[in-house]
Amino acid sequence: MKIFDSSKKKLVEFSPINPPEVRIYVCGPTVYDDAHLGHARSAIAFDLLRRTLEAMEYKVVFMKNFTDIDDKIIKKLHQTNKTLEELTNYYINRYLEDMDALGVLRPTLEPRATQNLDIMEKMISSLLEKGIAYKTPKEDIYFDTSKDSKYCSLSKKCDEEGISRIEPDPYKRNSTDFALWKSCKEKDVCFSSSLGEGRPGWHIECSAMIYKHLAYKDTPYQIDIHAGGIDLFFPHHENESAQTRTACNQELAKYWMHNGFVTISGEKMSKSLGNSFFVKDALKVYDGEVLRFYLLSTHYRSDLNFNEEDLLTSKKRLDKLYRLKKRVYGVKASQVESNFKKALLEAMGEDLNISKTLAIIDNFISLANERLDKNPKDKKFKQQIVANLEFIEKLLGIGGKDAYSYFQIGVDEELKRKIEELISKREEAKKRKDFTLADRIREELRSLGIKVMDTPQGTLWEKI
RNA sequence: GGCGCCAUAGCCAAGUGGCUAAGGCAGGAGCCUGCAAAGCUCUGAUCCCCGGUUCGAAUCCGGGUGGCGCCUCCA
Incomplete structure (x- = not known):
């Protein structure tokens, strides 16, 4: 299995720390709003990674967090009468519903930031003791990036000169320093701790929860793969990486993977740009499986420019799979064709080369149809087709529906x-x-x- | 200002040094069909531009042009 390591910026051979186990952490959503297509893309990309590894018989432990405390959540809280928990529970459930509709397998572990404050507190205290973190006169606690000699070795995106686009906190020692703990301000949500009243910064939750729930403890790397959207590479992942390195004396992850954006008319889809397309809205018009197929059919590292025409093209391609499935309706599966399985795993093993994978599948569909045209009653062949379809379903999470109902979606x-x-x-x-x-x-x-x-x-x- | 990504047929999209540049959609021709649909068969590009390296480049290097991203929260 080859994967593209975004830190090394090249394809590398994947070799787990402790095979056959593979530990993966993916940065999950901040739960203050519904999931948009970008969240869906990321979730699907690494769901594909997981399914591929599982099909290769690795034992995957897959963890994805929920950031349930942050500035935007607090802002949203002030616009409603809900409690923090009510608000975040609502969006967590909404997220899970959307991901279910898209056929994303549930993570093995789904920790929430607010339920892991204890470990964050410990980690921050330890960084303070080591003199790597410092407290400002305003009681905020920052990570001193100059104390980590390897800071910036992950993303290599740091700007020493620093033409900062925002007004920096004057108490910061270095422009790249970041908050570990934010002291209680007005209109805030605060937790009491030995660090003072306040709440955790964003980056610390990932390091802390990985350490607590997922990490190997006596290895150079805590986990095998850390993944997320490319926008998280810097500073988020750089910072996580620095925290873990200095607090635990281990590197956070052996491999880093990042997915590309969903764009609209060539521009990144983001809430700040106001061009978000929510999953729930897309699901009103398109079946979740069609949407999944569309989002996975472009390689995960490329940007995907969302448009309806391409989505409908994807539907047509998926339709062909289901038409074949209809032709073998009611037949029991035998054994998946070994060459077919091998070819698919090889293709997916090339950093999830989905184009090649889909080309192999289309070729299989075509050959199967041709043979069924000539010999419609070949029962053994039909059994193998069913087995192959089942393997596709397991690997890509598509084609799992009843073949007849698939074509009747939206018909009452x-x-x-x-x-x-x-x-x-x-x-x-x-x-x-x-x-x-x-x-x-x-x-x-x-x-x-x-x-x-x-x-x-x-x-x-x-x-x- | 720093760092980085991308540019392949009408559209989507693989391929990153060497057989005739995958696959899908759309289009065209045919088989099948009462006619269709579905399915099957056949059918299209020399790879943004310029220069270089090489026996040989879409693929490597340099320079352009165009598009995008990160450096603030962001999948």
């Missing part, structure tokens, strides 16, 4: 009855060779958003 019972009625009328007309009527009924169905296909087994229909 009433419409379904009407469709069936019209189809049987059309069948009668066809028997009488009344093709004018048959074609008129076909047009009527089309106007209902239904297309029909006459096959030797009768007339089948699909929602367009």
Whole structure:
């Protein structure tokens, strides 16, 4: 398995610290609003990584945090009458619902910042004792980046000269110093601790929760892979990395992986730009699986420029998979074809080369259809097709639905009855060779958003 | 100002030194069909521009042009 390590900026051979186990940490969302497509992309990208490793028989422990205390959450809190917990619980559940709809496997561990304040406090205290962190006259605690000789070795994005775009805290010793603990201000949410009244900075939660829940303790690296959006590379991951290095005398992660953005008209989708596309809104129009397929069909490190046309193209590609599945409906799986499995794992093993993977799948679909055209009753072959489809489902999280229901998404019972009625009328007309009527009924169905296909087994229909 | 990414057919998108530049969508032709749909077969690009390295480059190096990102919260 080769992966692209964003710190080394090259493809490297993946070799876990303690095989067959693989420990992965992905930076999760700050829960103050609904998930947008960028969150979905990141979640799907590393869900794919996880599934690939699992298909390669690694034992994956997958952890993703929820940042449930931060400036924006507090701001949102002031706009509502909710408590912190009510607000964050709501968005955590919303996030999980959205990710479920997208077929993202639930993480093994889902820690929340506010439930791990104890370990953050310990880590910060230890950094204070070592003289790596310092307290300002305003009782904020900062990490002194000049005390970490390897600071900036991860992202290599630090700007020593520092043309800062914001007014820096005058009590900071270095421009790259960052808050570990923010003292209690007005209109704040505060926790009491030995560090004083306040709340943790953003970066410390990841280091602390990884140390507490996921880390190997006597190895050079605490975990195998740390992942997240490329926007987190600097400063977030640089800072996490510095905290762990100085507090624990271990490097945080052996490999770092970052996913590219979802863009809209070429610009990064972000809440501050106001061009966010929420997952929940996309789900009103498109099936979650179609959305998943669309978001995973571009390599995870590239930017993906979201647009409806490409999404519909993705749907057509997924439709083909389900049409094949329909042709082998009710057949039990035998064994996945070994060459097919091998080819897919090789492709995914090239830093998740999804394009190559999908090309292999399309080729399989095409060959299977061709052979079924010639020999529709080859039961053994059908059993293998089913097994192959099941493997695809396991690897990519697509094609798991019932093949008939997939094409009926968005059709309610009433419409379904009407469709069936019209189809049987059309069948009668066809028997009488009344093709004018048959074609008129076909047009009527089309106007209902239904297309029909006459096959030797009768007339089948699909929602367009 | 610092650091970095990207540019392949109408669209999406692999390929990063060497067979005829994957795959999908759209388009065209055919088989099948009452006609369609679906499926199958066939069909398209010399890789943003200029210069260099090399026997050989989309692929490496230099210089342009265009687009984007991080350096503030951000997946």
